Amino acid sequence: MTVTLSSVPPLRMLQDGPSLGEQMTALPVATLVVKPDNSIAEANVRAETLLNMARSAIVGSDVARTIRIAEAGARFDIWHSNKPIAAYDIKVHAGRTAEMEVDLMIAPIVDHDGWRVVSLHAQSQARKIGHRGSSGGARSAMGAAAILAHEIKNPLSGIRGAAQLLESSQGGRDAALTQLICNEVDRIAALIDRMQDFTTDRTLECHPGNIYPLIDRAAGIAAAGFAKHIKIIKHYDPSLPFANINDDALVQVMINLLKNAAEALEHVAKPRIRVETAFRHGVSVVVGDGKGSAVLPIEILVIDNGPGVPEHILDHLFNPFITGKRDGQGLGLALVDKLVRDMSGFVQYSRDVEAGESTFRILLPMGMA
Incomplete structure (x- = not known):
């Protein structure tokens, strides 16, 4: 099947191959083409499946109504921007489907002001570790990790002390190497402190x-x-x-x-x-x-x-x-x-x-x- 886009310059044919429209139809990712007025100009088969809507119902609809941001109190508007946008792990109401978490990409079409390609990845490829559910087994594993972290920090302090003694006994020789040991011990100790809060939302000081x-x-x-x-x-x-x-x-x-x-x-x-x-x-x-x-x-x-x-x-x-x-x-x-x-x-x-x-x-x- 050949897909044509209304009010869009004709899609070029690849030599001895399918048109770009046919390639879009076959894409395994839900893909929409959006006009400058935010109406949807085209949708592929995967988009029909994801939105649970027929192409005839999708085309011509307002993209902001078809893909609605589900987060309460959201203060951003992704549909009125001419810049590339990547929205990862975002909750949306898409078409007639229930709320889902997706990766959403918006890419402007070069030389066609206001036209955009939108893709929806229903299974996020970069989930936040801190937002994953924790089963009893996971909690037990984290408890074991906390005990292990405590046990690791004890020999680390001994290693640091030994490096300082080595530096003083060598009269400053190999000072760079002993300082490297001390620096790395301090960094690992700080990392262990951080790992003990691995599943928390504690702010990292930047x-x-x-x-x-x-x-x-x-x-x-x-x-x-x-x-x-x-x-x-x-x-x-x-x-x-x-x-x-x-x-x-x-x-x-x-x-x-x-x-x-x-x-x-x-x-x-x-x-x-x-x-x-x-x-x-x-x-x-x-x-x-x-x-x-x-x-x-x-x-x-x-x-x-x-x-x-x-x-x-x-x-x-x-x-x-x-x-x-x-x-x-x-x-x-x-x-x-x-x-x-x-x-x-x-x-x-x-x-x-x-x-x-x-x-x-x-x-x-x-x-x-």
């Missing part, structure tokens, strides 16, 4: 800060240990402004992502990891709870040339205890997701099949001095 010393610190730890045989390449945007961050949290996030990349490169002949930064104009995420949309222009990329995440865990990649590694515990990426969200940011995974690269993308808010 401040405007320079991300580069923190990224370099994490890269230095990686290069001295788990990634010592892997080339780490840095491509930094020198004009990047301060981000709103927690220093220890960002270091931990970067260490976890670098370690994840290093483990993925175990059997790669020429392993490499790239760390890149950029400023992305117009990137915003609807944060929910009536708080409006957050602008997240600070981008950090961790890219590796490994085989990528196994297909069967993609939808649950940031959930605790989900891992594609034989000896993995499935907590590294869950903690990354938790800490990035605590900094009011967002993390996502993508795979470039042609380049043979996997990318973890962190988006953070800009720090206001």
Whole structure:
């Protein structure tokens, strides 16, 4: 079936292939095309299923009435913006369906002012760890984790004391290494304190800060240990402004992502990891709870040339205890997701099949001095 859009320039044909309209019809994601006046111009088959409405009823309807934000007291209007918008884990009433939680993407159509493509992902790919239900088993696991955290902190204090004694006995020799031990012990102790509140909504203290010393610190730890045989390449945007961050949290996030990349490169002949930064104009995420949309222009990329995440865990990649590694515990990426969200940011995974690269993308808010 060929789909045509009224008042839209003719869709081009791909050589020896289906038209763009036919491709839209076959998309596995619910997709709408919206006019400048917010009326829906087109809907694919998946949208009919998700909205529980026939295409004839969808086309011509007001998108704000067809997809209604369910959060009480919401002060934001996603339907009157010409910027790209990504709304993750947002509750909506869609068509004739009951309230559901979705990832909603709005992308302006280039050279057609006011026209937008809207996609709805019914199963969120980035659920908030703090909002997941906790069964009795999960509560027991968290109780055990709290006991384990307490037991770990005792030997940490001993390690720190030993490092200080070693530094004094060496007369200042190897001071950099002993200071590194002390710094890492302090960071791990702070992390354990944070892990004890893993399922709470306690606010993480953030401040405007320079991300580069923190990224370099994490890269230095990686290069001295788990990634010592892997080339780490840095491509930094020198004009990047301060981000709103927690220093220890960002270091931990970067260490976890670098370690994840290093483990993925175990059997790669020429392993490499790239760390890149950029400023992305117009990137915003609807944060929910009536708080409006957050602008997240600070981008950090961790890219590796490994085989990528196994297909069967993609939808649950940031959930605790989900891992594609034989000896993995499935907590590294869950903690990354938790800490990035605590900094009011967002993390996502993508795979470039042609380049043979996997990318973890962190988006953070800009720090206001």
